Amino acid sequence: MNLINRDRASLWHPYAPASPTLPLWEVEEASGVTLRLKDDDGARHEVVDAMSSWWSAIHGYRHPTLDDAARRQLSRFSHVMFGGLTHEPAVELAERLLAMAPADPSHAPLGRVFLADSGSVSVEVALKLAVQYQSAVGRPRRQRILSIRGGYHGDTTGAMSVCDPLDGMHATFAGLLSHNVFAPRPPGAATATPEGIGAWRDAVDGLARIHSDELAAIIVEPVLQGAGGMFVYPSECVRALREIADRHGLLLILDEIATGFGRTGELFAANHAGIVPDILCVGKALTGGYLTLAAMLCNDEIARTVSAGGAGALLHGPTFMANPLACAIANASLGLIGDGGWRHDVRRIGAGLANGLARAAAYDGVADVRTIGAVGVVELERAVDVPALTRAAIRRGVWIRPFRNLVYTMPPYICTDADVATIAEGMLGAIAEMHAEVRA
Structure with a gap:
């Protein structure tokens, strides 16, 4: 039995049913802003963590200063x-x-x-x-x-x-x-x-x-x-x-x-x-x-x-x-x-998210797009299919965790401009794919 199935047999995850079919991805390694995941079928995915592990990992993973401490x-x-x-x-x-x-x-x-x-x-x-x-x-x-x-x-x-x-x-x-x-x-x-x-x-x-x-x-x-x-x-x-x-x-x-x-x-x-x-x-x-x-x-x-x-x-x-x-x-x-460097990083990330997510305002089914600091939000008119949208984002190299009708990001402050662009494109692509399926 693989690790994901062992998890489903014994663990209970946040805001989720105790279910043998719960969508899960195994984290094999985390470094910088990157998570290396494995899915049910054993396929591996390398993704940018757009969530900072629920907004906490602002310096990314395995930061040498924190590891040393x-x-x-x-x-x-x-x-x-x-x-x-x-x-x-x-x-x-x-x-x-x-x-x-x-x-x-x-x-x-x-x-x-x-x-x-x-x-x-x-x-x-x-x-x-x-x-x-x-x-x-x-x-x-x-x-x-x-x-x-x-x-x-x-x-x-x-x-x-x-x-x-x-x-x-x-x-x-x-x-x-x-x-x-x-x-x-x-x-x-x-x-x-x-x-x-x-x-x-x-x-x-x-x-x-x-x-x-x-x-x-x-x-x-x-x-x-x-x-x-x-x-x-x-x-x-x-x-x-x-x-x-x-x-x-x-x-x-x-x-x-x-x-x-x-x-x-x-x-x-x-x-x-x-x-x-x-x-x-x-x-x-x-x-x-x-x-x-x-x-x-x-x-x-x-x-x-x-x-x-x-x-x-x-x-x-x-x-x-x-x-x-x-x-x-x-x-x-x-x-x-x-050291104050976060101010520049947050401004830079915020500008990248505002620019990168702006196109979502023209999408069918999008109610609002907003940013503040290093936070980017796309609010939809209907509830998100969380597993489907998560899979769509992973295919685009991004880890997000939507909730209700919100697809959002709070990325680590160490994200590069390229990382921010990947996050924005991954969010937009996943939203467009899900809405294309709805329209069909």
């Missing part, structure tokens, strides 16, 4: 508990993150870091922190969260409760989840007008005012909603949320798990709006895709208040919190980001 840390120790102990990789990582974090003299800086296992866990920690903070300042009824329609924040229970309740993936669990408050989705960046932004701001402010005695925080993905639809919206809306949170005594949580570390063209998407959140969640690209790690950052006033509250602590503690191996690799990854 892993080897050095393995020679010392790979893990120790973080309760009562500390270590250099964690301290250095916290210092690096705080130095990189969004800053604005008019707002309290982020000054404290909680290291978590994954992006979803960092969101859980952020939500719990917001509720603990409100209780510590004498507002224990403030237990709900104001979220934005179209958002996605993870698959754990608290995170699911602030994802879009109707159009998201979690309607099945409605009886399990907390009932939070949802504001309308912001207007799209391409069509937004000052009047439209103002009307949206007033609607959100009205919800916050009505529910202010029960709301602890606002949570949002700034500028780009990821798994909720790759939806781009104006930075003015993020500034409006900062003002609304301040007006009503709410904390502002920015979920930058997908947008952080340069993906949208700024180091953090908050920088497009020139604001500082009270709580910031980061993950995915934090370790360059090598190991799972995330972080929740908050300002010192929140940390002091919760620490002096009734519980006397932030009530969360993952077993693998601040894993030294992951922290060491994250420090190396942030060192690569710190």
Whole structure:
């Protein structure tokens, strides 16, 4: 039995049925931006990874700097508990993150870091922190969260409760989840007008005012909603949320798990709006895709208040919190980001995607084409046949993972212009092939 069939007999993959016919490709090797795959029939394919392994492998695969960091840390120790102990990789990582974090003299800086296992866990920690903070300042009824329609924040229970309740993936669990408050989705960046932004701001402010005695925080993905639809919206809306949170005594949580570390063209998407959140969640690209790690950052006033509250602590503690191996690799990854070369790369990739995907706007069945930073999206009018479109892209030398009605790319920052052109042509060719089959 080959490896793919052994997998089908025993494993369960994300967002997929446990099926003996599940479409799979075996990865035999990964290097730079290239994946070497083998299919069911044993045929081999070399493809450009247009997904950065779900947006995390921003430096590509087998990067010598990250490999060296892993080897050095393995020679010392790979893990120790973080309760009562500390270590250099964690301290250095916290210092690096705080130095990189969004800053604005008019707002309290982020000054404290909680290291978590994954992006979803960092969101859980952020939500719990917001509720603990409100209780510590004498507002224990403030237990709900104001979220934005179209958002996605993870698959754990608290995170699911602030994802879009109707159009998201979690309607099945409605009886399990907390009932939070949802504001309308912001207007799209391409069509937004000052009047439209103002009307949206007033609607959100009205919800916050009505529910202010029960709301602890606002949570949002700034500028780009990821798994909720790759939806781009104006930075003015993020500034409006900062003002609304301040007006009503709410904390502002920015979920930058997908947008952080340069993906949208700024180091953090908050920088497009020139604001500082009270709580910031980061993950995915934090370790360059090598190991799972995330972080929740908050300002010192929140940390002091919760620490002096009734519980006397932030009530969360993952077993693998601040894993030294992951922290060491994250420090190396942030060192690569710190040299600033990513700005040129993201601009270059963004320009290549905008130029390369533009033709899709004329295709039958294409509803929209949009880019931001190193993100390119082709939105179709109907749901994608994921296995068929994936196969069509592989035949053209590209690995993509569409979802719903979206064919998109978030490529590694080390992609060359030729790699970007291959990605764009592969996406366009796969879309055209699928639509040609539909028309026939």
